[in-house]
Amino acid sequence: MTARTTTPATSEVSAATYDRLLDEVLASFEHTPDPRARQVLQALVRHAHAFLREVRPTLSEWSYAVDFLTRTGQRCSDTRQEFVLLSDVLGLSMLTEAINDSDIEAVTDSTVLGPFHMTKSPPRALGDSIDMVGTGTPCLITGTVTSAAGQPLAHASVDVWQCDENGLYDVQAPERIPAGHGRGLFRTDADGRFAFRTIVPSHYPIPTDGPVGELLKTADRHPYRPAHIHFIAAAPDTAT
Ligand SMILES: [Fe+2]
Incomplete structure (x- = not known):
């Protein structure tokens, strides 16, 4: 009898065995009724098997x-999404955005939700302030929401959110930052x-006290995002 070890097998397990295993798992998904679900699940299996065959993980x-x-799942809560962070730092959020981006040159590129x-x-009135604390450097933001053809869109919604001058969102320090500070939902005027x-x-910095912080530390990557304000513009019957 051969003792089981944590050392990955090399020569004694052939590529043919790996291929047979892959074929069996792919076949097990062959009768997935939804064709899109079948495509996704089989692609996931193919790529995951290829990944493991490349990196040859030990059992540990x-x-x-x-x-x-x-x-990562356990770190998620109503006010924290560790899986979104993981998706962001692996470039998967941005890739999904790019895949779904409009091909129209004039349309503003979308970016990660964060x-x-x-x-x-x-909800706030045009011209209102989203600053509910008053300790930062004031600034005024103006813009116009248009269709891809350049037509101004009246009554479009503009949802904005940002951190404060210390880099914190309201939900990160609810004991001292009022809920809604740095957030506002606006409607464009008649001229968009x-x-x-x-x-x-x-x-x-993105939160570093969870598994994603651990990943960044392992890779010697810094956790900072440049200063920014998030926008989601939407209008009825208009793709965004
Ligand atoms: Fe952000």
Whole structure:
């Protein structure tokens, strides 16, 4: 009898065995009724098998991977989305955005949603301030929402959210930042224009006290995002 070890097998397990295993799993999904679900599941299996065949994880490495994903899920809450962070730092959020982006040159490129759009922005009137604290550097934001053809869109919704001058969103420090600080939901005027007052946001680190922080530390990557304000513009019967 041969003792089981944690050392990955090499020569004794042939590529033919790996191929047979892959074929069996792919076949097990062959009768998935929804064709799109079948395509996605079989592609996932093919790529995951190729990944493992490339990196040849030890059993302890595989166990760490399972534990990492388990802890990533456990770190999620109503006000924190560790899986979105993971998707962001792996470039998967941005790739999905790019895949779904409009091909029309004039349309503003979309970008990642980020992990802090988990509360509803308070409706505000045009020209109002989204700053509810008053300690940052004031600034005025103006813009126009148009169709891809350049036609101004009246009564379009403009949802904005940002961090404060210390790099914190309201949900990250609810004990001292009022809910809704740095957030606002506006409607464009008859000419598609919007304007609001706010403060200059700071660059900020993504949360590093969870599994994604652990990943960044392993890779010696910094956790900072440049200063920015998030926007979602939407109008009835208009793709966004
Ligand atoms: Fe952000």
